[in-house]
Amino acid sequence: MYIDAHQHFWQYDPQRDGWIDDSMKAIRRDFMPSDLKPVLREHGIQGCIAVQASQSEDETRFLLECAREHAFIKGVTGWVDLLSDKAGERLEHFSENVFFRGVRHIVQAEPDGFMSRPDFRRGITALKDFGLTYDILVHAHQLPEAIALVRQFPAQPFVLDHIAKPAVSKGVDRIWAGHIRELAQCGNVYCKVSGMVTETEGYCWEQGDFEPFLEAVTEAFGTDRIMFGSDWPVCLVAARYGEVVRLVRNFYSEDELPGIMGQNAVKFYGISGI
Numbered sequence: 001m002y003i004d005a006h007q008h009f010w011q012y013d014p015q016r017d018g019w020i021d022d023s024m025k026a027i028r029r030d031f032m033p034s035d036l037k038p039v040l041r042e043h044g045i046q047g048c049i050a051v052q053a054s055q056s057e058d059e060t061r062f063l064l065e066c067a068r069e070h071a072f073i074k075g076v077t078g079w080v081d082l083l084s085d086k087a088g089e090r091l092e093h094f095s096e097n098v099f100f101r102g103v104r105h106i107v108q109a110e111p112d113g114f115m116s117r118p119d120f121r122r123g124i125t126a127l128k129d130f131g132l133t134y135d136i137l138v139h140a141h142q143l144p145e146a147i148a149l150v151r152q153f154p155a156q157p158f159v160l161d162h163i164a165k166p167a168v169s170k171g172v173d174r175i176w177a178g179h180i181r182e183l184a185q186c187g188n189v190y191c192k193v194s195g196m197v198t199e200t201e202g203y204c205w206e207q208g209d210f211e212p213f214l215e216a217v218t219e220a221f222g223t224d225r226i227m228f229g230s231d232w233p234v235c236l237v238a239a240r241y242g243e244v245v246r247l248v249r250n251f252y253s254e255d256e257l258p259g260i261m262g263q264n265a266v267k268f269y270g271i272s273g274i
Contacts, residue, residue: 004048005265006229033070047074067099075101082123095130102133143179162195169201184220194229203238
C-alpha cells in the first residue's frame with residue numbers, strides 16, 4: 001500500500017489562515033477529503049496521514065472527524081498545547097481515538113530557543129505515555145535546536161517535515177547538509193521528503209533542482225527512515241500533485257519505493273489493519 005504521509009484539510013478562514021499570503025492565492029479555498037480521494041486514486045496511493053495546519057484542538061477534532069468518515073485517512077497528526085500543564089490530560093483524551101497517531105507544533109513560527117523551553121520538553125515527555133509520534137516543523141536554521149531536542153529523547157519517535165525547508169533554488173548549503181547528517185545519527189528520527197516544491201524561488205523548478213537534496217537526505221537517513229509526503233494542498237501553488245509524486249518516483253528505484261511510499265509511514269505511525 002502506498003501512503004501519502006503528509007497532507008492537510010481545511011475549511012478556509014481568512015483570519016485563521018493568514019499564512020496563506022498573496023503568493024498562495026490558489027489555495028485560498030476549502031480542501032476536504034472529497035477533493036483528495038480521487039487525486040490519490042489517480043496516482044495509485046491508497047491512504048494518507050492528515051497533519052494539522054492550525055494550532056487548536058478544534059483542528060484536531062476536525063481532522064479526527066475526517067478520518068472517521070473517510071477510510072483512506074489512516075491517521076492524524078494533530079495539535080495539543082504541549083506547553084500546558086494539562087498537556088498529559090489532553091493527550092490522553094485524544095488518544096482514546098484510534099486515528100490520533102501524533103502531534104505537531106508549528107515551531108518554524110516560534111522564536112529561537114522554543115524547543116529548549118522546559119514546558120515544551122515536558123510536553124514532549126508526555127507523548128511516550130500514549131505511544132505518540134512528533135512531527136518536527138522547522139526552518140533550516142533551527143536544525144541545531146531540533147538536534148538537541150531529539151538527543152534528549154532517544155526513545156521518542158520524531159520525523160522531520162519538509163527536510164527542514166532549505167532554500168532549494170540556491171542549491172545545497174553545506175551547513176544544512178551537515179545538520180541533516182547530524183540529525184540522522186539519531187536512530188529515532190525519520191525524514192519526510194515533502195514540501196520541497198514550495199521552497200523554490202517564484203515556485204519555478206525542475207527535477208534536477210531537488211536531486212542533490214534527495215541525495216543528501218538519503219545518504220543521511222537511508223531508505224528505511226524516509227517517507228513520501230505531498231504537502232497537498234500547499235504544494236498546488238508550485239506543482240500538480242502528480243508532479244510531486246514523480247519527484248520521488250523518478251529518483252528512487254523500484255525496490256526502494258514500497259518503503260518510501262508506504263511501509264516506512266506504516267511503521268512510524270503504527271498504523272494497523274492495512
